[in-house]
Amino acid sequence: MSKKIIVYKNYESPCQIKIKEVNSFGQGIAVFEDCEVYVEGALEGEEILVEIGAPFANGSKRRPGKIISFIKKSPDRADDFNGLEHPSLYSYGNMTYEASLRKKKSDIVNAVRNAGLSPELVEDVQPCDISKPSRFKSIRHFAVNSGRIINGFYKSRSHDVIEIKESKFEPRWFSDFAIKLCEILTSLNVSVYDEKTGSGELRALFLRDTLEGRLCTLIVSSKVSDDIKEAYLNTAKQFDIDSVYINVNSDKGNRVLGDMTYLAGGAESVELPLCGYKFTAGPHTFLQVNYPVAQNLYETAVFWCGQEKSAVALDLCCGVGTMSLCLAPHFKEVYGLEIVEESIIAAKNNAKLNAVDNVFFDVADITKGLPSYLKDKNIRAIICDPARAGIGDKACLQLCKLKAPLKLAYIFCSLTALSRDLKILCSNGYKVEAVKGFDMFPFSSHVETVVLMSRVER
Numbered sequence: 001m002s003k004k005i006i007v008y009k010n011y012e013s014p015c016q017i018k019i020k021e022v023n024s025f026g027q028g029i030a031v032f033e034d035c036e037v038y039v040e041g042a043l044e045g046e047e048i049l050v051e052i053g054a055p056f057a058n059g060s061k062r063r064p065g066k067i068i069s070f071i072k073k074s075p076d077r078a079d080d081f082n083g084l085e086h087p088s089l090y091s092y093g094n095m096t097y098e099a100s101l102r103k104k105k106s107d108i109v110n111a112v113r114n115a116g117l118s119p120e121l122v123e124d125v126q127p128c129d130i131s132k133p134s135r136f137k138s139i140r141h142f143a144v145n146s147g148r149i150i151n152g153f154y155k156s157r158s159h160d161v162i163e164i165k166e167s168k169f170e171p172r173w174f175s176d177f178a179i180k181l182c183e184i185l186t187s188l189n190v191s192v193y194d195e196k197t198g199s200g201e202l203r204a205l206f207l208r209d210t211l212e213g214r215l216c217t218l219i220v221s222s223k224v225s226d227d228i229k230e231a232y233l234n235t236a237k238q239f240d241i242d243s244v245y246i247n248v249n250s251d252k253g254n255r256v257l258g259d260m261t262y263l264a265g266g267a268e269s270v271e272l273p274l275c276g277y278k279f280t281a282g283p284h285t286f287l288q289v290n291y292p293v294a295q296n297l298y299e300t301a302v303f304w305c306g307q308e309k310s311a312v313a314l315d316l317c318c319g320v321g322t323m324s325l326c327l328a329p330h331f332k333e334v335y336g337l338e339i340v341e342e343s344i345i346a347a348k349n350n351a352k353l354n355a356v357d358n359v360f361f362d363v364a365d366i367t368k369g370l371p372s373y374l375k376d377k378n379i380r381a382i383i384c385d386p387a388r389a390g391i392g393d394k395a396c397l398q399l400c401k402l403k404a405p406l407k408l409a410y411i412f413c414s415l416t417a418l419s420r421d422l423k424i425l426c427s428n429g430y431k432v433e434a435v436k437g438f439d440m441f442p443f444s445s446h447v448e449t450v451v452l453m454s455r456v457e458r
Contacts, residue, residue, distance in 0.1 A: 006059040006213050009033075014049035014068045018410045024445040025156060026091035030065070037065040041087070041094045043074040082130075082443065086162050089153055090443035101125045101439060104447040108437050111415035115422035117432055125437035125447060128293050134442060135169045137257055137289040138211045140178050142192045142202040149186045149257060151178040151205060159195060169442060171209045177216070177239045178205055184231045186418065194412065198252050201228075206247070206257070210281055211291070213270025217245040217283040219257065233265045243267045245283045257284065257448075275299065277325050277354045284342055286319050287449075290440045297438045297448055299411035302326045304452045305381035313381040314368050315375060316391065321347030323383050328356045331381065337364045367394050376403060381407045390417030395422060400428035406455035413448055422451060 010033070019028035019042045028042025037052055044067075050065035076099035081390070087093035092100040101124070109119040129135050139150045143161035152164040168174050185202065193200035201224065204218040218224075218232055224246060236244045244265040249258025261283050269280040272287060275295055281287055288294035302323060305313060307330040313326040318336030320343050327334045336359065345360045366386075373379075379402060386392060390412065399408070408430065412418040426432060430453045438444050438448045 003058065008055050011052045013051040014047055015052050015065075016047065016071065017065065019044050019046045019048065024091060024107070026093065034065050036049060037063055038066040039067060040421060041289050042067065043077055043099075043192045045072075046074045047071040047079075050126075060175065063221075083167055083168060084443065085164065087166070088156065089162060089443040091156070093443045095443075097127070097130055099444065100443055102439055104439065104445075106420075106446065107445070108435060108449055111419045112422070114419035114456060115426065117422060118159075118424065121432055122435045123437075125439050126245060126293070126296060128439045128442050129291070130169075130442050133169055133171050135167070135289045136171065136211070136291060137287070138167070138170050138174050138207045140164065140174075140205040140207065142182075142204065144192050145179075147186075149182040149190070149192060158372070170207075173209070173214070173239050174207045177207070177235065177241070180238070181205070181232065181235050185228070186237055188227060188231060192229060195252070203249055204256055207284060208270070208281060209411065210272035211271045212273060213243065213267070214239070214241040215243040215245070215270050215281065216241050217247050217257075217261070218264075219247045219249055220431045221248070221250055223248060223298075225389055229264060235392055236265065237312045241266065244283070245268050247283065251375075263281055274322065274325050277322075279320060279322060279350050280346060280353065284347070285346055286340075287322070288440065293438050293440050293448075297411065297440075297450060298323050298326055300436060300450055301385075301411060302330070303382050305330065305383060305407050307331070308380050310378075311380035312376055312378045314379060314383070316362065316370070316382060316395075317382040317386040318347060319385070321350045321361060323385065324359050324361070325350065325356050326352055327381070327383065328359050332358065332378075334359045335347070337366055337369060337373065339365050341364065343368070343390075366391060367398075370395060370398050374398060380405060381409075383409045383411070383427050385411040386417075388414040388417065390421045392421070394425040396421050397428065399427065400457060404455040404457050407454065408453040410451045411448060411452065412451065413446070415447075415449065418449060418451065423452065429455055429457075 009311045017030035017032050027038040031036045049068040054066040058063050078096045079085040084093050104125045109122050125257050141161050150163040151160045191200040201220050204219040208215040246264045248260040271279050271284045272279045284440045304444050313327045313331040313334045315336040318324050326335040341363050344361045344363045351359050385394050434452045436450045440448045
């Protein structure tokens with residue numbers, strides 16, 4: 001039986017609306033009669049004439065609006081789109097940079113309120129120097145346009161590729177190399193992977209610059225021919241790329257990197273200088289993409305943990321040991337836990353590379369492996385930097401079993417996880433001292449947030 005189609009009202013254009021708020025997708029939201037109108041690129045407080053489209057779904061009161069003209073623009077609007085090549089790729093790309101920072105602080109404030117905490121705890125978001133490159137890792141997807149291979153980023157909430165000829169936030173060689181490679185692969189008649197049919201060779205290009213080395217990984221659906229490999233290696237050589245990999249991903253899902261990665265040429269890894277240490281980076285290594293802001297963030301978390309040479313510190317979800325090594329001079333022992341085995345291998349190698357001998361790493365799911373480490377009564381500091389989902393209810397409650405004195409620096413990349421986990425921690429003996437946002441990804445809606453907490457006696 002077919003679903004009944006609910007009749008909706010058509011509005012004659014233009015309709016005048018006033019934007020009440022902006023969501024994380026960069027859509028301005030307004031109320032018009034009995035519907036909510038979502039307008040791409042509109043800012044809070046703006047009065048606009050729009051064309052209102054059909055509901056997003058059958059029976060929904062949410063409908064798209066297309067800007068016809070402005071009656072009143074926001075003073076926060078950046079009419080030159082901040083010099084961005086494709087503003088639509090950035091949720092807050094229509095705002096001035098200062099306005100985007102205020103918006104991110106407002107987003108953090110709302111998350112803190114949802115946790116039942118005072119918004120006065122939230123400090124201004126630490127800015128990024130937008131005059132310089134800030135994204136030193138990039139994933140470019142391949143597509144075909146008018147018979148030629150192009151390379152770029154997915155349009156918001158789709159898998160439609162927007163061609164990138166230059167990105168102001170990335171090292172210039174990222175775009176130059178990608179463009180040159182696409183030209184050569186087009187001349188070789190290489191096919192591009194089609195998600196619908198599962199056919200085609202080229203999938204994506206992973207690029208990394210560590211300031212001391214360059215790395216690239218060509219991601220394909222099956223093993224490439226010698227002609228493609230040779231062309232890829234020659235192009236990489238022209239751009240002084242130190243480490244050249246090929247990754248085979250035959251999956252039909254959205255995962256970027258497949259299980260088989262092999263070195264096509266050059267060094268196995270490149271080195272990254274960060275916080276006074278050297279870290280090796282390979283094609284599967286997780287490192288924050290914005291090094292200057294990441295260093296500021298790490299230093300904030302480590303400084304909060306203090307110094308107690310006779311005590312123990314934990315680094316939960318430690319990755320390749322970045323903050324574990326930073327904690328090492330301040331504590332007798334540091335234990336880093338991470339569920340990804342490859343990261344723990346890298347962390348151990350990084351400790352050896354930097355001659356740090358009081359840091360110990362273990363492969364562990366913190367929801368299962370954490371209790372055995374929490375038995376140590378000498379723990380005085382914890383840094384926690386999990387993936388977007390946060391550590392969750394169970395791990396939070398385990399941390400609540402620890403006694404004071406204790407410092408906890410919890411780094412969130414999801415404000416939803418922040419609201420959930422802070423509510424649990426603060427209901428069970430933790431006190432939030434400060435909430436600091438760091439603008440890791442300028443003009444996006446994403447903000448890294450460090451919450452500095454103390455364990456208090458109850």
